[in-house]
Amino acid sequence: MKKKTAIILCSVLAVIIVCSICVVSFGDEISFLKSLGISSKQSDDTVLAEYKDFKVTQGMVNFQKRAASLAGDNTNIEASDYTKDAIIDRLLIGRMLVEEAESRGVAATKAEMEDNLSSLKASYNDYPEVKKQVDEYCSGAGLSIDEYWTQVYDQSYDQISRTNLRILLGKDFCKETGYDGSVDDALMTDEFDQYYNDHRAQLLKEHQSDVKYYS
Amino acid sequence: MKKYVSYDKLLLTCIIVLFSIYLSITLISTSFADYTTTATCSHTALGVQYSEVAHPHKYFRTCKSCNTKVYVGGHATKNHGDGSWGSGTCPQCGSHSYPIPTVDQINASLKQHPHIVGVKCKCGSVKYTDPQINPDCSSCISTYNIKSKSATGNSVLYLSYLDGDSGAAISTTFPVPVKMTFQSKYSKSGSNFTSYSSKITCVFQSKLCSTRSKKPTTPFRNCTSRLLQQFEFKVIHKYAICTGFKPHACKSHWRKIFKVSHSKLLFSWSNWIRRRSYSSTQRFRKINIYFLRGDYQ
Numbered sequence: 001m002k003k004k005t006a007i008i009l010c011s012v013l014a015v016i017i018v019c020s021i022c023v024v025s026f027g028d029e030i031s032f033l034k035s036l037g038i039s040s041k042q043s044d045d046t047v048l049a050e051y052k053d054f055k056v057t058q059g060m061v062n063f064q065k066r067a068a069s070l071a072g073d074n075t076n077i078e079a080s081d082y083t084k085d086a087i088i089d090r091l092l093i094g095r096m097l098v099e100e101a102e103s104r105g106v107a108a109t110k111a112e113m114e115d116n117l118s119s120l121k122a123s124y125n126d127y128p129e130v131k132k133q134v135d136e137y138c139s140g141a142g143l144s145i146d147e148y149w150t151q152v153y154d155q156s157y158d159q160i161s162r163t164n165l166r167i168l169l170g171k172d173f174c175k176e177t178g179y180d181g182s183v184d185d186a187l188m189t190d191e192f193d194q195y196y197n198d199h200r201a202q203l204l205k206e207h208q209s210d211v212k213y214y215s
Numbered sequence: 216m217k218k219y220v221s222y223d224k225l226l227l228t229c230i231i232v233l234f235s236i237y238l239s240i241t242l243i244s245t246s247f248a249d250y251t252t253t254a255t256c257s258h259t260a261l262g263v264q265y266s267e268v269a270h271p272h273k274y275f276r277t278c279k280s281c282n283t284k285v286y287v288g289g290h291a292t293k294n295h296g297d298g299s300w301g302s303g304t305c306p307q308c309g310s311h312s313y314p315i316p317t318v319d320q321i322n323a324s325l326k327q328h329p330h331i332v333g334v335k336c337k338c339g340s341v342k343y344t345d346p347q348i349n350p351d352c353s354s355c356i357s358t359y360n361i362k363s364k365s366a367t368g369n370s371v372l373y374l375s376y377l378d379g380d381s382g383a384a385i386s387t388t389f390p391v392p393v394k395m396t397f398q399s400k401y402s403k404s405g406s407n408f409t410s411y412s413s414k415i416t417c418v419f420q421s422k423l424c425s426t427r428s429k430k431p432t433t434p435f436r437n438c439t440s441r442l443l444q445q446f447e448f449k450v451i452h453k454y455a456i457c458t459g460f461k462p463h464a465c466k467s468h469w470r471k472i473f474k475v476s477h478s479k480l481l482f483s484w485s486n487w488i489r490r491r492s493y494s495s496t497q498r499f500r501k502i503n504i505y506f507l508r509g510d511y512q
Contacts, residue, residue: 036377036386060382067377067384094380123389133388141385151385158381 037140108160266291
């Protein structure tokens with residue numbers, strides 16, 4: 001009798017272990033987005049750097065670090081991309097790119113921002129998987145769907161402006177290098193990646209005197 | 216009565232015997248001169264050593280007194296070649312060495328059945344390669360019973376992205392329908408399966424994304440080859456930016472995000488594979504898609 005009970009108990013234990021492994025193995029995506037949402041809530045307003053009226057806070061750095069660590073169980077992730085200094089500079093450059101987009105007349109328009117939002121909303125409504133992923137993120141971030149769309153809309157100004165600038169830089173790249181394909185094709189090349197990264201580095205250098213680091 | 220042979224007669228007989236032997240040797244020497252060349256002379260003043268032009272290039276010296284060609288032992292070994300005058304080569308020395316057919320030669324051979332390439336040794340000798348099988352050649356198709364098979368599959372990939380340049384990053388997600396096609400030309404005889412060509416294409420059917428195949432085709436020679444295909448995937452969603460994350464970092468970043476969606480891209484050819492009696496482990500081919508970066512537009 002004891003033997004039988006032991007066998008039954010072992011079997012039950014084995015089933016529980018297998019189920020746990022399955023849940024852990026197949027639940028990565030959900031937990032990642034939810035975790036990302038949770039991370040976005042954790043704010044720390046300590047200012048680490050300042051560029052004009054733009055402030056890089058400890059919360060922003062923490063969020064990027066957290067996102068990298070959530071995705072980063074891969075040897076391809078370069079730790080140097082996620083150091084505090086690297087993240088601070090990246091965020092400062094992001095702001096400088098928006099400024100450049102504005103000065104070159106390619107900043108996002110209201111129509112572009114609304115178009116972007118409606119495209120994302122349409123995907124959310126038409127594809128259950130998109131809805132699932134967005135809802136997952138929102139539940140982690142503690143956002144209602146309306147709040148989420150508001151944030152997406154607000155964030156899109158910077159994104160669209162930088163994208164428009166990138167296209168403009170793609171045109172510059174074609175002119176300077178004599179690239180004979182389309183601008184879209186040029187944007188896909190590794191050479192343009194290098195060109196773009198060089199431009200970013202140069203931008204930070206040029207504005208260095210306006211940057212204040214507090215860390 | 217004892218009868219004695221006279222000394223003169225005995226001497227004469229000896230002379231005749233010796234002369235006969237000498238004649239025989241001379242005759243034999245003359246007849247096989249080409250092979251033995253053992254001519255010699257009693258003089259000591261011999262000229263410089265040289266090797267004979269004809270293979271096997273034996274070493275000789277010529278007597279300065281009687282001009283006799285004297286074999287002094289050994290032979291020269293020349294480089295393998297056509298043996299033309301002054302080249303220092305010999306077609307019989309060394310061994311043949313045939314170059315590997317060039318790509319151009321192979322491509323040219325595929326135009327005409329049988330698809331063989333003649334490769335030439337330095338000595339002028341020509342060797343023909345084994346016939347190639349061209350799955351597009353009608354003669355090959357009928358000779359080797361080549362068949363064609365194709366399969367298609369559709370899936371939707373869900374791409375999320377973060378703006379790496381923005382401190383207030385918020386995750387957004389959009390769908391990317393993907394169409395995959397597989398084409399193969401193969402022959403099967405008993406348990407032997409040979410694939411002559413295969414092509415996998417993966418098209419992201421979205422204006423928001425663009426793809427470029429790292430390796431647009433993956434030819435494989437036998438059914439055990441793995442059909443892994445890498446596709447580089449670039450997001451050109453107009454307002455998606457993830458700059459700042461280096462390409463390789465982004466790649467793994469996105470791949471991680473889409474781990475579950477990714478598995479949906481398992482591409483099943485189980486129907487036709489089953490008919491071809493494949494083992495169960497070969498029913499599924501996973502298409503590897505590498506997300507290059509959720510970087511821009």
